[in-house]
């Protein structure tokens with residue numbers, strides 16, 4: 001057992017009806033990773049994240065986070081995690097600050113100024129008193145990250161955090177992730193279908209295709225082995241799909 | 247406890263609550279206005295004074311309370327599962343049973359709030375329209391002011407039990423269905439069908455007594471007179487059974503529910 005292992009799934013399997021959406025998934029996320037969970041739309045990324053965060057239940061297999069088994073120790077397991085699953089949802093009629101206040105109520109022993117602290121980290125203080133329904137998608141995404149940071153978790157899981165953002169918004173989020181990882185010692189697990197996006201900030205990747213993990217490796221190792229090919233080309237090599245989507 | 251605090255905080259921040267309260271007040275004002283306009287033969291008002299008004303009108307608002315409960319429950323359950331805000335709570339160290347308990351408590355608090363408000367509003371509307379009066383009159387019996395207040399309190403307090411039983415049934419419907427309209431529609435249809443059944447004299451009266459609709463309307467009546475021990479015992483058992491059975495059913499649904507928002 002590797003003590004550096006922060007998130008591990010063991011043969012995680014889930015079907016909807018008779019369609020197997022996740023098939024014997026074995027993920028390994030190390031402490032300090034910015035882990036890119038890659039796959040095209042509909043390959044099972046969000047479903048896997050739902051399983052890892054206990055929002056849905058696997059047919060079989062286990063999720064282990066920092067030594068805690070999700071199946072029989074949900075509260076201690078989830079206490080180590082902050083997450084945005086699918087998209088950041090908040091109460092639109094409340095301000096960003098009030099949304100976080102409600103969440104802070106649910107975290108035992110949280111410090112009073114923690115809300116201001118996390119709003120500061122995602123640079124949202126100036127709009128914190130405005131109702132969330134007036135926020136742009138990028139701001140909601142940042143509020144989602146603030147919410148994930150609230151309990152000072154070891155692991156933050158973000159589901160397509162740059163999806164739908166303009167180039168400036170994407171850049172901000174990516175910079176934020178890199179900075180938080182470096183300064184606060186947070187491990188990130190980020191799903192994305194934008195391969196080159198992830199290449200810039202991730203040190204490790206897992207590639208999921210039709211619910212199966214095809215490859216899991218260090219980004220450096222991958223690009224070295226394939227003599228400097230881009231992650232995108234490697235992806236198409238691995239999944240056996242032509243680079244040309246047409 | 248923290249979860250319930252959160253629910254109440256959200257409740258007081260939504261416009262819907264204030265619309266509900268406004269509707270209740272307007273209904274009371276309309277009833278009093280109609281009475282004054284000379285349609286008293288159709289109203290439940292026996293004696294035009296403020297202290298007799300809440301108890302005389304206790305059934306008047308049941309339909310509204312039931313609809314408001316349905317909407318509120320759909321809001322805090324179905325809608326949260328649909329819009330994804332329930333993830334905020336479920337991604338915290340909160341068990342599914344804890345979440346259900348907080349929704350149950352919120353529903354009960356909502357019912358208490360609406361009823362208290364309704365009684366107060368009725369007294370106030372009555373005060374403006376008729377003045378306080380010398381004594382409370384209900385079903386032809388005259389009570390002193392103190393006894394009248396006590397009777398009103400007793401009747402409204404008793405009405406909570408079936409209201410909460412009804413709310414628990416709504417919670418089950420809300421937990422099991424995917425959109426808000428279904429919840430409100432199903433609970434309303436249940437209510438109408440129940441009203442119909444409870445009026446069918448071919449069904450033995452003991453069974454009719456057990457219908458939730460009957461309970462909503464008549465449970466508190468048993469407390470007005472003193473000789474209804476059997477009905478009270480039966481009704482308490484019936485209501486507690488509704489609460490227990492639907493709580494357990496909801497818990498089973500909740501525990502296994504896939505959160506796909």
Ligand SMILES: Nc1ncnc2c1ncn2[C@@H]1O[C@H](COP(=O)(O)OP(=O)(O)O)[C@@H](O)[C@H]1O
Nearest residue numbers: 016021039040041042043044045046047048506
């Ligand atoms: N509730 C559901 N019922 C049936 N199929 C679903 C459900 N949710 C997702 N799927 C299917 O599972 C597959 C993976 O979906 P998802 O995990 O959302 O993919 P991704 O996040 O990688 O885009 C898709 O083919 C999708 O159609």
Ligand SMILES: [Mg+2]
Nearest residue numbers: 045046086160
């Ligand atoms: Mg997805």
